[in-house]
Amino acid sequence: MSLLEKLDAAAAARKAQLPEGIGAFGIPIEESYSATEARIGKRRVLMLGTNNYLGLSFAxxxxxxxxxxxxxxxxxxxxxxxxxxxxxxxxxxxxxxxxxxxxxxxxxxxxxxxxxxxxxxxxxxxxxxxxxxxxxxxxxxxxxxxxxxxxxxxxxxxxxxxxxxxxxxxxxxxxxxxxxxxxxxxxxxxxxxxxxxxxxxxxxxxxxxxxxxxxxxxxxxxxxxxxxxxxxxxxxxxxxxxxxxxxxxxxxxxxxxxxxxxxxxxxxxxxxxxxxxxxxxxxxxxxxxxxxEGRLLRERLWQNAHRLYSSLEKSGYRLGPQPGPIVAILLDNPRQALTLWNGLMEHDIYVNLVLPPAAPEGKSLVRCSINAAHTTEQIDQVCDVFSKLHPIVA
Amino acid sequence: MSEVTQEQITALLCQRLANFTEIETEVSPETNLITHLAIDSVKLLNLVMEIEDQFDISVPLNTLVDVLTVQDLANLIYKIKSLSQ
Structure with a gap:
């Protein structure tokens, strides 16, 4: 197999894993409005998939x-x-x-x-x-x-x-x-x-x-x-x-x-x-x-993290072992993870989709990361959408 | 498992690998771990940890670069096990 044929084989394997899931990776961010909002395609989305933990990107x-x-x-x-x-x-x-x-x-x-x-x-x-x-x-x-x-x-x-x-x-x-x-x-x-x-x-x-x-x-x-x-x-x-x-x-x-x-x-x-x-x-x-000097930012971040974690837990999702700025939702397989990811995007919420072998132990994840700049209203909006979507992955 | 033979290691690996893969196939010493069993990198790393515990040895991941078949893996384990005794 030539060098380029190896790449073709890798691309084919990736497509075979989840053909409709390709678009979830490397998604184009057209405009970034703030530490919590951006435009993806025509949608103004709430960003819950960044590592901007203290919300300082526009400080x-x-x-x-x-x-x-x-x-x-x-x-x-x-x-x-x-x-x-x-x-x-x-x-x-x-x-x-x-x-x-x-x-x-x-x-x-x-x-x-x-x-x-x-x-x-x-x-x-x-x-x-x-x-x-x-x-x-x-x-x-x-x-x-x-x-x-x-x-x-x-x-x-x-x-x-x-x-x-x-x-x-x-x-x-x-x-x-x-x-x-x-x-x-x-x-x-x-x-x-x-x-x-x-x-x-x-x-x-x-x-x-x-x-x-x-x-x-x-x-x-x-x-x-x-x-x-x-x-x-x-x-x-x-x-x-x-x-x-x-x-x-x-x-x-x-x-x-x-x-x-x-x-x-x-x-x-x-x-x-x-x-x-x-x-x-x-x-x-x-x-x-x-x-x-950001003690208050950290307090805010942890309030948001606990709020989201406990709400998702109540909604019946399987989560990572402990609350924190990264909240991982564990799904049974890539298709289920993509279904949830698409559902969130349809409600203007961007999170990270993680499929095997990127996630530990062959897991499929929808990974949220929380930000000190997220408002309580934004977190509650996310919690409501997750709650509504739970039946599609239950 | 202090005096394990190479054949015993190979047999044990064939048995363990049958449980590690989702592909219905008979595992033999010639079976290729990647192309025949479709074992991805994470599964292979987890298998190595199990092997380490089973034989009470350390199998550095960098020694796996030449491992293609079940027999290659059995040879490596036997070599490490022999050196550690």
């Missing part, structure tokens, strides 16, 4: 900062941090992230994906081991593959299973990087961090926590699961993204280990890519300030 402070940066520094850096792309803003944002977490070091990457790719592939290599949660994000898998380390999975959110696998490794557990996430992107559940920290200490392993979906969402100042659980002194490396609660694009890694700085010289995803644009860095710096 005046962030927009103003981005405008100023473009005027003063231009549209792009045109080079890597190692060459001509290491601006004042990049270094300032690294200082601000380190101060935010009260950690010694920070490296900013061009995307959140690259933050995991660059951190993991810089930390471990051939002969080392990465022990990753079974539901880990693709960026974690790809970082592990790039590293050349031995990749072993443990059962999702199961500390006993993690310990069993560490025990099997014997002395190699000391050369093992355990990788978990604060909030898992598909089911929205949180890692049992305290138990995992205890195990990593027992086996003298190293722990990387990805706070991509928990930054801004958990903890008094929004650091994430690390702050919520009071584990700041126990985590070796924290990665995260600017593209969710910070409404930009980029990523970071913070650590108390001074050796993190060495990644700047060994990590290809850091070295061989252009640095983030001045506007992105400026808006992210402004958003990070708002995030830290």
């Amino acid at each position: 005046p402070e962030c927009r103003e900062a981005a405008h100023q940066a473009i005027d003063q520094e231009g549209t792009g850096t045109t080079g890597s941090r190692m060459a001509n792309g290491n601006y004042y803003g990049h270094r300032a944002l690294e200082r601000e992230f380190a101060e935010f977490y009260k950690y010694r070091e920070c490296i900013v990457f061009t995307t959140g994906y690259q933050a995991n790719l660059g951190t993991i592939s810089g930390l471990v290599g051939a002969g080392d081991i990465v022990l990753i949660d079974g539901d880990a994000h693709a960026s974690i898998y790809d970082g592990c593959i790039l590293s050349g380390a031995d990749i072993i999975r443990f059962r999702h959110n199961d500390p006993a299973d993690l310990e069993k696998r560490l025990r099997r490794l014997g002395d190699r557990s000391r050369n093992t990087l355990i990788i978990i996430e604060g909030i898992y992107s598909m089911l929205g559940d949180q890692a049992p961090l305290a138990e995992i920290v205890q195990i990593k200490n027992t086996y003298q392993s190293t722990l990387l926590l990805d706070e991509a979906h928990s930054l801004g969402v958990l903890g008094e100042t929004g650091q994430g699961l690390v702050e919520k659980t009071g584990m700041n002194d126990e985590i070796d490396f924290i990665t995260g993204t600017f593209s969710k609660s910070l409404c930009g694009i980029g990523g970071f890694c913070v650590s108390n280990h001074p050796q993190l700085d060495q990644l700047r010289y060994v990590s290809h995803p850091y070295i061989f890519t252009a640095s983030p644009s001045p506007a992105t860095i400026a808006s992210t710096r402004a958003a990070l300030k708002l995030l830290q």
